[in-house]
Amino acid sequence: MKIPGLSRTLSVLATLFGISIFVFLVLRVIPGDSITGAFGIETGALTPGQIAELRVYYGIDQSLLLQYISWIHSFLTGKLGFAYSTGVSVATLTKSSLPVTIELAIIGTVLGVVLGIAIGMFSAKKPGSTRDFAGQLFGLLALAIPGFVLSTGIVTVMANKFHYFPNGYEYMTPWENPWMNFQQMMFPGLVLGIAVAAPVMRTTRSALLETVDKDFVRTAHGKGVPNNKVQYRHVLRNSLIPIVTMTGIQFGYLLGGAVIVEKIFALPGMGRQILDAIMKREYATVQSSIMVFAIMFVLINVATDVIYRKIDPRIKK
């Protein structure tokens, strides 16, 4: 009974199952149902008979269990459910919006990790010095300034001083127009990157400071390894585990942050899809979109585990 990754897979599935139940139940509490959402104030003009017919049509006359099963069924068979008001399948919506969010998340993560590790190393080199103070101040401010404040500030300054409105144009994928896409992604990516950089920086700093005191670092210095090599091969490499963990955790934040950033920078990603759906009371779209997020998030966690094993040969099961 030793199938590699079996227990991992089972726990991933259990987590996803739990999230699906939770999301499903939470959204049933919404006052007013999707009929009011789809028809707005015109709902009042419908006769009770029509409403009953619509309830049957949308499938919300059934018991919760049946509704859940039919949602999961349509989710798994690839359509991800349908938006009530437009009848478009959530899969169609997701197909165009998911790449936007993934691109944004990748830019944010890469920027955040590079920036965070660089500033963390910069800070840890001389603890207590002015440069350490500057590094820590950056970490603190990056943590404290909300993404929506930073985004609003950037949009205002860019539009006002430089007459630069990349979000005034329709969104372009990197394949259609790489230059335009870069302009549209640059600032939202930066905002997310700064948010990720803060905790990565703090983790890097404290992990480095802890490792520097270890015996093997002193030995490396003692046997005459050049300082630079000690810093990268011995200190940084041994500090990577907490940094990778923190990056994995931040990815979740990144997905949440995408909701706000996509709204401000008018990017048609998953975050905006969820927000629109919430406003329109589209149960199915909200549920399925959040599930897509959950799957991404769980996959990232698995990836983090794999990376652990790559960077630290000691971790083996």
Add this chain to the structure above:
Amino acid sequence: MKNKEIKTKGALHYYLQSTSGIVGAVLVLIMVIVAICSIFGITPYDPVEQHIDNILQGPSAHFWFGTDDFGRDVFSRTLEGMRRSLTVSITAVSLATILGVTFGILAGYVGKWFDQLVTRVSDVFFAFPAILLALAIVASLGNAWYDTALAIGVVYTPIFIRVARGPVLTVKEMDYIKISRVLGFSSFRILRKHIFPNVFAPIVVQIALSLSWAILTESGLSFLGLGTQPPTPSLGLMVSDAQPLAAFAWWTLVFPSLFITIVVVGLNLVGDGLRDALDPARRSS
């Protein structure tokens, strides 16, 4: 995690030795005082009163932070917004602390299937971006301040479960607990006198940090239009309203943003200060 004996008196002494801790406490204190002023109506103007003759005025002796596009006093609105942010965050974090610590300690102490159940359920919540869950909950509950507080509280509970459960698992196996049990002390007494003090330090630190996240989440939700509804001011909503104005009326954007940042910086510094003061291992450095 070694056995930690914390004396509150000593902790205060160590806390006051850290500069960042003091700075943080001062910043938080200012914001709390400001919020209390707003509770008792000690603001220069009514936060929703519209001064039609003074639309979009810059900061002046009359309007310290200027006025917005409805001629409302930005200073009074910022104070009111801070009060709302703090009310929601404190309620949310209190809820999360009570629920999380209770379930965390019980799960760690009772163990077996109960621990399994609590850990599994909290893993599900934990495995997920907080703001998204809060978004879904707020969307379904409503826009009242307690709905937001409930949403944020539920989302932060697993953090406290984790923080409380960890030390319990370690301490539970220690000899002095086993001896207490042999001596016939009741579970309640062991929990209260021997286990809770060990959980106390990490929880206090976590409260400070969670408050800062809760403020960011609350303002994020109201920025998205899912929190406090106009005309009632909230910091996130004020930033959102300032979007089209900021280019020619910077004060509408800068002051509410500044207040959020100050309180979050303050709470983080307090958290760092507490962590150093409550952890004997860090005191020497």
